[in-house]
Amino acid sequence: MNDTLHDFRVATEDLERFMREVLAAAGADQASADAAIRALVTASRMGTDSHGLRLLPHYLKALEGGRIKGAPRMVFHRRLAATGFLDADDGLGHLAGYTAMEHAMAMAGEAGMGAVAVGNSSHFGAAGCYALAAAERGYIGMAFCNSDPFVLLHQGAAPFHGTNPIAFAAPVAGDAPYLLDMATSSIPWNRVQQYGAIGRELPDQVAADAVGRVTRTPAEVAALLPLGGSDFGFKGAGLGGMVEVLSSALAGMQNGFRLLPMGGPDMATPRGIGHFFLAIQPDAFVEEGTFARCLADYLADLRSRPAIEGAEVLASGDREWRCQARRDALGIPLDAANRQAYAELAREYGLCPLSRIG
Amino acid sequence: MNDTLHDFRVATEDLERFMREVLAAAGADQASADAAIRALVTASRMGTDSHGLRLLPHYLKALEGGRIKGAPRMVFHRRLAATGFLDADDGLGHLAGYTAMEHAMAMAGEAGMGAVAVGNSSHFGAAGCYALAAAERGYIGMAFCNSDPFVLLHQGAAPFHGTNPIAFAAPVAGDAPYLLDMATSSIPWNRVQQYGAIGRELPDQVAADAVGRVTRTPAEVAALLPLGGSDFGFKGAGLGGMVEVLSSALAGMQNGFRLLPMGGPDMATPRGIGHFFLAIQPDAFVEEGTFARCLADYLADLRSRPAIEGAEVLASGDREWRCQARRDALGIPLDAANRQAYAELAREYGLCPLSRIG
Numbered sequence: 001m002n003d004t005l006h007d008f009r010v011a012t013e014d015l016e017r018f019m020r021e022v023l024a025a026a027g028a029d030q031a032s033a034d035a036a037i038r039a040l041v042t043a044s045r046m047g048t049d050s051h052g053l054r055l056l057p058h059y060l061k062a063l064e065g066g067r068i069k070g071a072p073r074m075v076f077h078r079r080l081a082a083t084g085f086l087d088a089d090d091g092l093g094h095l096a097g098y099t100a101m102e103h104a105m106a107m108a109g110e111a112g113m114g115a116v117a118v119g120n121s122s123h124f125g126a127a128g129c130y131a132l133a134a135a136e137r138g139y140i141g142m143a144f145c146n147s148d149p150f151v152l153l154h155q156g157a158a159p160f161h162g163t164n165p166i167a168f169a170a171p172v173a174g175d176a177p178y179l180l181d182m183a184t185s186s187i188p189w190n191r192v193q194q195y196g197a198i199g200r201e202l203p204d205q206v207a208a209d210a211v212g213r214v215t216r217t218p219a220e221v222a223a224l225l226p227l228g229g230s231d232f233g234f235k236g237a238g239l240g241g242m243v244e245v246l247s248s249a250l251a252g253m254q255n256g257f258r259l260l261p262m263g264g265p266d267m268a269t270p271r272g273i274g275h276f277f278l279a280i281q282p283d284a285f286v287e288e289g290t291f292a293r294c295l296a297d298y299l300a301d302l303r304s305r306p307a308i309e310g311a312e313v314l315a316s317g318d319r320e321w322r323c324q325a326r327r328d329a330l331g332i333p334l335d336a337a338n339r340q341a342y343a344e345l346a347r348e349y350g351l352c353p354l355s356r357i358g
Numbered sequence: 359m360n361d362t363l364h365d366f367r368v369a370t371e372d373l374e375r376f377m378r379e380v381l382a383a384a385g386a387d388q389a390s391a392d393a394a395i396r397a398l399v400t401a402s403r404m405g406t407d408s409h410g411l412r413l414l415p416h417y418l419k420a421l422e423g424g425r426i427k428g429a430p431r432m433v434f435h436r437r438l439a440a441t442g443f444l445d446a447d448d449g450l451g452h453l454a455g456y457t458a459m460e461h462a463m464a465m466a467g468e469a470g471m472g473a474v475a476v477g478n479s480s481h482f483g484a485a486g487c488y489a490l491a492a493a494e495r496g497y498i499g500m501a502f503c504n505s506d507p508f509v510l511l512h513q514g515a516a517p518f519h520g521t522n523p524i525a526f527a528a529p530v531a532g533d534a535p536y537l538l539d540m541a542t543s544s545i546p547w548n549r550v551q552q553y554g555a556i557g558r559e560l561p562d563q564v565a566a567d568a569v570g571r572v573t574r575t576p577a578e579v580a581a582l583l584p585l586g587g588s589d590f591g592f593k594g595a596g597l598g599g600m601v602e603v604l605s606s607a608l609a610g611m612q613n614g615f616r617l618l619p620m621g622g623p624d625m626a627t628p629r630g631i632g633h634f635f636l637a638i639q640p641d642a643f644v645e646e647g648t649f650a651r652c653l654a655d656y657l658a659d660l661r662s663r664p665a666i667e668g669a670e671v672l673a674s675g676d677r678e679w680r681c682q683a684r685r686d687a688l689g690i691p692l693d694a695a696n697r698q699a700y701a702e703l704a705r706e707y708g709l710c711p712l713s714r715i716g
Contacts, residue, residue, distance in 0.1 A: 082440040083470030083642040112441030113473050117643035140603075153660065155669035160660060168600045170607075178603065180596035186586065203589050212666040227586055227593055228544065231561050235585055238538035238674040239597075241660070242526045245498075245536065249528075249652035252644040257659045284441040285475035286610040294607035301615045302511065302518060302599070308570040311513035316596040 008339050009331030010354045016041060018342070018354050019056060025349045026063040027070035028092065035095035036125075043126040044332045047323030048181065050188045051126035053334065057341050058123070058262070059092065065267025068092055068122045076103050082111040085251065086118045090270035093124030097143065097275060101130045104279035105139050112284030118275040119251035123147070123262060128181025128320075130277055131169035135177035140280040143167040146247040146256035146273065151185045151224045154234040157212030159223040162256040163188055164243035169317075171282065172299065173292040179317035184240040185224040192221045205229030246276040331357045366697050367689030368712045374399060376700070376712050377414060383707045384421040385428030386450065393453035397483040400490065402690045405681030406539065408546045409484035411690070415699050416481070416620075417450065423625025426450055426480050434461050440469040443609065444476045448628035451482030455501065455633060459488045462637035463497050470642030476633040477609035481505070481620060486539030486678075488635055489527035493535035498638040501525040504605040504614035504631065509543045509582045512592040515570030517581040520614040521546055522601035527675075529640065530657065531650040534682075537675030542598040543582040550579045563587030604634040689715045 016037050023033040036059060044052030062068040072091025076099070078084040084103055088096035100116040107114025124130070127143040134141025147162025163183035170178040186206040195202050196218030206229070209215045210222040214230060226236030248255045253274035260271045282291035299315050307313045327333075334342060334354070346353035374395050381391040394417060402410030420426040430449025434457070436442040442461055446454035458474040465472025482488070485501040492499025505520025521541035528536040544564040553560050554576030564587070567573045568580040572588055584594030606613045611632035618629045640649035657673050665671045685691075692700065692712070704711035 080470030080639070080642050081468070082472075083639070085643045110439070111469055112438030113471055114440075115471050115638065115643075119644070153663055153671045155665050156671045157664040157666045160663050166597075168596075168603075170603055178599070180600055182593045182596060186590045186593075206590075212664075227590060229587075232544045232564075232585060234672075234674075235540045235544075238526075238540060239524075241536070241674055242538055244656060245526075245528055245653060249649050249656060250638075250640065250643045252648040252652060255652070255656040255659060257656075280473065280608075281438070281441070282608065284438050285443045285473075285608045286477070290610040291607050294610060294613070295603060298602060298607060298613040298615075301613060305511055305518050306515040306570075307513050308515045313511045313514045314592075316592075316599055 007333035009333045009357050011331055011357055012041060012045065012328065014355050015044070015053060015332060018346075018351065021351050022056070022060060022345055022349050023063075025351070026060045028063060029071040032070060032072070032092045032095045035098050036092050038098065039094040039125040039129040042129045042132065045324045045327050046128070046320040047327070048126050048128065048320070050190050053332070054338050054341070055123070055125060057345060060345070061264070061267055062122065067267050067270055074099055076100075076116075078103070078107070082107050082114050084114075084116050086116050088118055088121035090120055090122065093122045093145075093273060093275070094129070096121040097124045097130040097277070098133055100275065100277045101133050101141060101143070101279065104141075104277045105134055105137055108139055108279040108281045108284075113278070113280050115276065115278045117251035118277070119253050119272070120270065121273045121275055122271055123273065124275060126181060127165040127167035128169065128179055131167035131181065132177060132179060134279045135169035135171045135179070138171050138282070140170045140282055141168070142278040144243045144246045144276040146244050146253075146259070148259040148261050149257050150189050151226055151237075151240060152208055152212060152233070154226060154237040160257055161226070161237065161240035161244060163224065164240040164247070164256070166239060166243060170295060171292075172295060176321040177317060178295065178299070178315060179320060184227055184236050184243060186227050186229070186236070187224065189224060192218050192224075247274040250274075250276060365691035366714050367691050369689055369715055370399060370403065370686065372713050373402070373411060373690060376704075376709065379709050380414070380418060380703055380707050381421075383709070384418045386421060387429040390428060390430070390450045390453045393456045394450050394483075396456065397452040397487040400487050401484040403682045403685050404486070404678040405685070406484050406486065406678070408548050411692070412696050412699070413481070413483060415703060418703070419622070419625055420480065425625050425628055432457055434458075434474075436461070436465070440465050440472050442472075442474050444474050446476055446479035448478055448480065451480045451503075451631060451633070452487070454479040455482045455488040455635070456491055458633065458635045459491050459499060459501070459637065462499075462635045463492055463495055466497055466637040466639045466642075470639050471637065473634065473636045475609035476635070477611050477630070478628065479631045479633055480629055481631065482633060484539060485523040485525035486527065486537055489525035489539065490535060490537060492637045493527035493529045493537070496529050496640070498528045498640055499526070500636040502601045502604045502634040504602050504611075504617070506617040506619050507615050508547050509584055509595075509598060510566055510570060510591070512584060512595040514595075518615055519584070519595065519598035519602060521582065522598040522605070522614070524597060524601060528653060529650075530653060534679040535675060536653065536657070536673060537678060542585055542594050542601060544585050544587070544594070545582065547582060550576050550582075605632040608632075608634060
């Protein structure tokens with residue numbers, strides 16, 4: 001988020017061009033590439049760097065290895081007025097996510113609410129992208145996803161849940177959506193690696209060693225703590241569990257504890273990830289327009305509350321939309337590792353590299 | 359939860375008898391009393407003492423003062439196949455909660471999912487009671503409620519959200535339901551008072567003074583911190599916001615920041631609390647029975663994970679069901695304050711007091 005003038009920055013259009021060329025070269029069809037690009041660029045514009053452009057090399061490896069199909073035949077089975085199942089046919093999770101949310105919104109348009117469980121899917125990037133897709137079309141959207149184990153249970157000594165995200169977005173009349181996109185651990189796994197690389201101590205109560213003891217030393221970290229830390233981690237772990245039950249059990253997938261690791265080494269076998277998407281028509285309960293008015297009142301009340309010294313009170317999403325405005329104007333920054341990874345992709349696939357604008 | 363042999367303990371049936379008599383005396387009709395008793399006794403049996411029998415004197419005051427109607431005419435308006443609104447007519451929130459969840463389940467039975475926004479309601483006790491009501495009937499249940507401000511925003515200096523709970527319950531074949539019932543603050547408000555009364559320091563990162571500085575001294579506390587504390591409270595605050603948007607905006611109620619305080623002094627004016635309930639038919643996505651099998655596998659995996667020394671790994675709800683079994687066998691304990699409060703109610707209303715069995 002510290003976008004300085006000295007960053008290597010790229011224009012959104014150039015990033016999209018590069019992603020399109022490399023995804024096509026790796027065998028992704030048009031719909032799959034469009035969805036992956038939409039999700040990665042959305043995350044990078046918003047400043048969700050853990051789930052933005054840095055994930056492209058990972059998806060390419062999974063496509064090349066055969067774990068993910070570049071031309072899946074995803075099939076939606078509507079079951080009842082408000083529920084259905086999307087078989088993602090081991091395609092890219094981004095296509096599964098946007099497709100499922102489309103079906104959830106279509107049902108919400110008729111029934112007031114719609115939910116889609118997704119099975120046989122893969123990593124879908126930032127959960128917020130799909131909640132946002134609903135909010136951009138006037139629906140409240142929620143998205144959940146399980147993942148392989150990185151996070152301890154409360155009082156646990158070994159990882160069990162993934163960072164299992166919860167995303168919630170709501171449309172705001174005349175403004176950017178309200179958007180909460182959070183992992184149910186305090187920090188993401190890649191922050192441990194980042195802190196290790198720069199020799200920095202972690203915050204307290206976010207990670208543990210191989211026997212479950214809390215540690216602030218990145219080199220000792222074997223697992224993340226659930227949100228709430230040693231004292232209140234039963235809440236973070238409970239939220240992680242809720243996400244797990246919605247994502248895997250409703251779709252008939254295995255729970256995250258049994259998933260093949262995202263990072264390989266097996267890049268040939270599909271992982272069978274589950275997602276869950278929910279869309280709600282905001283005017284399906286009381287008079288039309290009431291929700292928009294109440295949400296505007298809530299946000300006005302929230303933003304008028306005093307902050308502690310030197311800080312600022314923000315609604316969920318405010319930070320993201322500011323970042324997006326800045327990056328749309330100045331370009332999206334690539335750190336040294338991403339610069340190198342993208343340069344290698346350009347060489348490997350024989351593509352015109354990204355142009356630096358910063 | 360430390361139910362010792364020296365406690366003053368009462369039988370569930372005697373507690374229900376006493377509650378029925380005193381609620382009738384305060385003007386609650388049969389349906390309202392049944393619902394309030396069900397919710398309070400459920401919470402007390404599970405060990406959720408903050409939301410169990412201790413709240414009875416509060417509801418009586420609100421009934422006597424006219425804030426809550428003892429004989430409300432609650433009206434359900436079904437809007438679409440999966441959505442509707444319950445006007446709670448300023449009755450007891452417990453009746454609103456169980457009634458709304460019934461309607462949500464009826465819609466979920468047809469449409470796969472059902473959601474009910476509730477307006478013109480009042481305090482409903484523990485959110486878990488209503489999620490549980492769904493799970494006991496084979497549905498996944500979720501319950502949300504806003505409340506008057508006790509909790510800071512992330513980096514905020516003054517309270518804004520209530521402790522805005524999230525409850526999630528799922529049916530488990532042949533066993534007690536999976537149940538998460540959590541406030542989006544780390545601790546409830548009454549724990550500050552309990553710790554103050556016994557001269558104990560609070561845990562770190564759970565409460566703040568009048569200018570938003572974190573404090574562990576109960577006497578200095580002016581607000582609670584959102585789950586996640588100073589570093590990660592944007593997650594707890596974001597969850598609190600999600601609960602607020604679902605509870606108040608969908609129902610057309612004012613946000614919690616503008617609610618009359620639960621504690622009075624005005625016990626005549628209705629508060630207009632909003633709730634949101636969601637029921638999901640677990641077999642409405644893939645083949646019947648799949649959900650039950652997957653959830654059982656998940657719970658078996660979870661319960662087999664190692665714990666840190668001297669501790670135990672539990673699924674959400676496990677602690678509650680153990681407490682319930684113990685209290686069903688030994689009675690429900692009343693602490694000194696509740697003992698006194700119930701003795702006063704017996705005198706005030708001229709009722710036979712609770713019988714001590716411990």
